[in-house]
Amino acid sequence: MKGKILTILLVISVLLNIIGAFTLGYHISRMRKVVPLFSTKGYAQRFMHMRNLAGEDEIETIRALRDSLLSEREKLLILFQKQTPDTVELENTFSRMSKLRNRIERECFDVMKNRLCSIPPERRMKILERLEKNRGRKPLKGIERRKK
Secondary structure, three states: OHHHHHHHHHHHHHHHHHHHHHHHHHHHHHHOOOOOOOOOHHHHHHHHHHOOOOOHHHHHHHHHHHHHHHHHHHHHHHHHHOOOOOHHHHHHHHHHHHHHHHHHHHHHHHHHHHHHOOOOHHHHHHHHHHHHHHHOOOOOOOOOOOOO
């Protein structure tokens, strides 16, 4: 009888340990932030902020550049999957990706420059506060927070 009770207690103890280990692993994996290779989150967030400032033609230009960048990323991944990747083609693809990133950044900068420089300072500060808040960063120097 004692042997059965000890066996049952042992099985229950092992099950509780396994459940605890899985729970701990689950919570650790949820806390860990994994950034995928070639993440587009930063570009997507900046693009979302630009929608409020940019006109339709500017948005289409930025969207076309982003689509081109995504296709170049796909090409790069396909090149890496080959048995013996062509290093020249890899470098060329990466160079095109860098140029596209720079063009996207330039377009976003031009939109912000054109829009923000043409509006009154009070409205500019409100827009900059909103952009700052959406980015989740510390306040930019020179921007005072409004008191609630």
